[in-house]
Amino acid sequence: MKIFNAQQIYDADKWTIQRQGISSDELMERAAMQLFNWIHSRLQGGGTPLYIFCGIGNNGGDGIALARHLVEHGYHVMPFVVNYSETRSKDFLHNMERLKERKVWPVFLNDADDLPEIPKEAIVIDAIFGIGLNRPPADWVVKLIQHINGSQAFTLSVDIPSGMFVDRPVADYNGVIQANFVLSIQAPKLVFFLPETGRFVNQWQALDIGLDPAFLAEMSTDFEFITKYELLPAYRSRERFTHKGHYGHTLVIGGSLGKIGAVALASKAALKAGAGLVSSYVPQCGLVPLQSQLPEAMVIVDQGEGAITNIKFDVAPTVIAMGMGLGTDDNTKKTVGDFIEDTEIPVVLDADGVNILAQKPELLLKLPAGSVLTPHIGELKRLLGDWGNDFEKCEKAKNFSLQYDVVLVMKDAYTICWYKGRGYINSTGNPGMATAGSGDVLAGIIAGFMSQGYDALTAALFGVYLHGSSGDIAVEGMGYQALLASDLVDNLGNAFLALFEVPQAPPQESGGQNGQGGNQA
Ligand SMILES: NC(=O)C1=CN([C@@H]2O[C@H](COP(=O)(O)OP(=O)(O)OC[C@H]3O[C@@H](n4cnc5c(N)ncnc54)[C@H](OP(=O)(O)O)[C@@H]3O)[C@@H](O)[C@H]2O)[C@H](O)CC1
Numbered sequence: 168m169k170i171f172n173a174q175q176i177y178d179a180d181k182w183t184i185q186r187q188g189i190s191s192d193e194l195m196e197r198a199a200m201q202l203f204n205w206i207h208s209r210l211q212g213g214g215t216p217l218y219i220f221c222g223i224g225n226n227g228g229d230g231i232a233l234a235r236h237l238v239e240h241g242y243h244v245m246p247f248v249v250n251y252s253e254t255r256s257k258d259f260l261h262n263m264e265r266l267k268e269r270k271v272w273p274v275f276l277n278d279a280d281d282l283p284e285i286p287k288e289a290i291v292i293d294a295i296f297g298i299g300l301n302r303p304p305a306d307w308v309v310k311l312i313q314h315i316n317g318s319q320a321f322t323l324s325v326d327i328p329s330g331m332f333v334d335r336p337v338a339d340y341n342g343v344i345q346a347n348f349v350l351s352i353q354a355p356k357l358v359f360f361l362p363e364t365g366r367f368v369n370q371w372q373a374l375d376i377g378l379d380p381a382f383l384a385e386m387s388t389d390f391e392f393i394t395k396y397e398l399l400p401a402y403r404s405r406e407r408f409t410h411k412g413h414y415g416h417t418l419v420i421g422g423s424l425g426k427i428g429a430v431a432l433a434s435k436a437a438l439k440a441g442a443g444l445v446s447s448y449v450p451q452c453g454l455v456p457l458q459s460q461l462p463e464a465m466v467i468v469d470q471g472e473g474a475i476t477n478i479k480f481d482v483a484p485t486v487i488a489m490g491m492g493l494g495t496d497d498n499t500k501k502t503v504g505d506f507i508e509d510t511e512i513p514v515v516l517d518a519d520g521v522n523i524l525a526q527k528p529e530l531l532l533k534l535p536a537g538s539v540l541t542p543h544i545g546e547l548k549r550l551l552g553d554w555g556n557d558f559e560k561c562e563k564a565k566n567f568s569l570q571y572d573v574v575l576v577m578k579d580a581y582t583i584c585w586y587k588g589r590g591y592i593n594s595t596g597n598p599g600m601a602t603a604g605s606g607d608v609l610a611g612i613i614a615g616f617m618s619q620g621y622d623a624l625t626a627a628l629f630g631v632y633l634h635g636s637s638g639d640i641a642v643e644g645m646g647y648q649a650l651l652a653s654d655l656v657d658n659l660g661n662a663f664l665a666l667f668e669v670p671q672a673p674p675q676e677s678g679g680q681n682g683q684g685g686n687q688a
Pocket residue numbers: 176177180194195198222223224225226227228229251252254256295296297298299300301302303304305325326327352353378
């Protein structure tokens with residue numbers, strides 16, 4: 168699912184109005200009907216007071232139109248106009264007239280003295296600012312937002328939490344609606360998925376208002392939200408007349424004294440992801456634990472006792488996952504650096520493997536095409552340099568992916584895979600996955616996919632999605648705290664099965680639940 172920027176949404180509006188021969192007011196009516204249906208299907212006409220705070224633009228227009236539908240269905244509606252500007256939008260005014268025709272007069276709020284009492288059992292509908300916010304809100308509007316946040320009422324934001332810009336960092340973190348739920352018009356917004364702003368969005372759902380599908384399909388976007396529906400067309404089924412040789416050979420290089428578990432996790436994950444063969448290359452101390460823990464893997468030992476000192480092997484892997492548990496031994500760093508410089512086999516570089524690249528950036532140009540880097544935030548900073556905010560971080564990652572022919576997997580609550588300037592945002596995962604070994608499993612899954620012949624981007628997208636999905640399935644029977652990286656490996660089979668589950672209702676794009684939501688270590 169594409170993630171549009173504000174300008175693209177305004178363009179799609181215009182095009183839809185022209186193509187479908189409708190007025191902008193009719194488009195707003197579609198948005199209001201969708202909002203109403205969503206609320207009505209859940210409240211079923213209950214007596215909960217609905218406090219609707221509306222701005223004076225089209226976001227406010229959505230709110231006022233919604234208020235009319237709710238009034239017509241007998242809901243207890245308290246509409247307010249947040250009078251932050253004299254410049255009202257045409258469709259806002261139109262809907263104000265219609266509401267007044269039904270003998271409903273919203274209360275105008277003009278300054279901080281006007282803040283209404285909000286009972287905690289009320290539902291607040293936030294239609295103050297939408298994607299049109301282009302400067303910090305006035306102080307009294309910030310106070311209103313704080314007042315709403317402090318009310319303990321369930322807060323439902325229309326399109327985007329008010330106070331959040333759609334394309335740049337928040338000006339004042341105390342001046343953003345903390346939304347329990349966001350009903351986002353047509354598509355989710357990028358800011359839902361970035362840590363600094365995503366924390367204001369507990370859960371979200373996109374409401375389809377029928378913007379011209381052909382126009383949306385043709386528009387190229389910097390970001391795409393990846394669900395199983397984007398992935399399934401790339402899935403390759405296992406053919407009957409095949410053998411292990413058809414599914415490639417993953418070599419996992421890593422481990423040091425006390426960190427052999429990282430290699431075991433990655434190796435098992437590669438096998439579970441479908442690699443035909445897996446060999447684990449470890450220092451000598453890894454031989455016995457690996458052979459006894461993971462009989463399916465072959466083990467190749469380095470000369471070094473407790474750390475890898477000189478990488479040499481005589482197998483012909485399809486892909487190499489390396490970096491997990493390597494340690495910081497100088498010889499190890501040197502042999503890994505030399506290996507990266509010479510190899511032509513695509514690599515999935517994790518952990519210390521990424522750190523070695525950060526220390527020797529000239530190696531980046533030597534990475535075989537179709538390689539994947541899987542840094543966590545700390546490793547990413549070492550690789551890209553520090554950033555001031557999430558937008559700057561994305562810009563750096565984007566530039567990096569334009570400069571080097573590799574996939575950069577930026578691990579976070581919503582992991583973003585970057586390739587050739589485009590960001591692919593993952594939809595699965597939860598905070599339980601912020602646990603030791605989770606990253607080793609991810610690198611192993613991605614390598615397992617590459618080993619079967621998936622290109623690096625597709626392998627990374629499948630890997631990140633299934634890793635998160637496996638975590639989501641695993642926590643169904645336990646608390647987040649109890650999730651272990653090995654649970655991610657154990658549930659990978661169920662994550663594959665879930666890919667093919669047909670939803671009972673048609674798929675709706677939705678996600679989130681911070682505190683119940685995603686995180687990939
Ligand atoms: N296709 C769709 O997604 C549709 C979305 N709809 C809804 O429309 C809004 C966007 O509406 P818009 O009128 O463009 O913008 P806002 O309602 O967010 O803001 C209104 C105006 O407020 C001014 N502004 C901006 N920042 C401030 C500020 N800090 N203080 C005061 N005023 C501010 C600005 O106008 P200026 O001329 O003053 O710059 C805004 O234009 C979208 O979010 C959806 O909810 C449609 O209903 C259907 C199609």
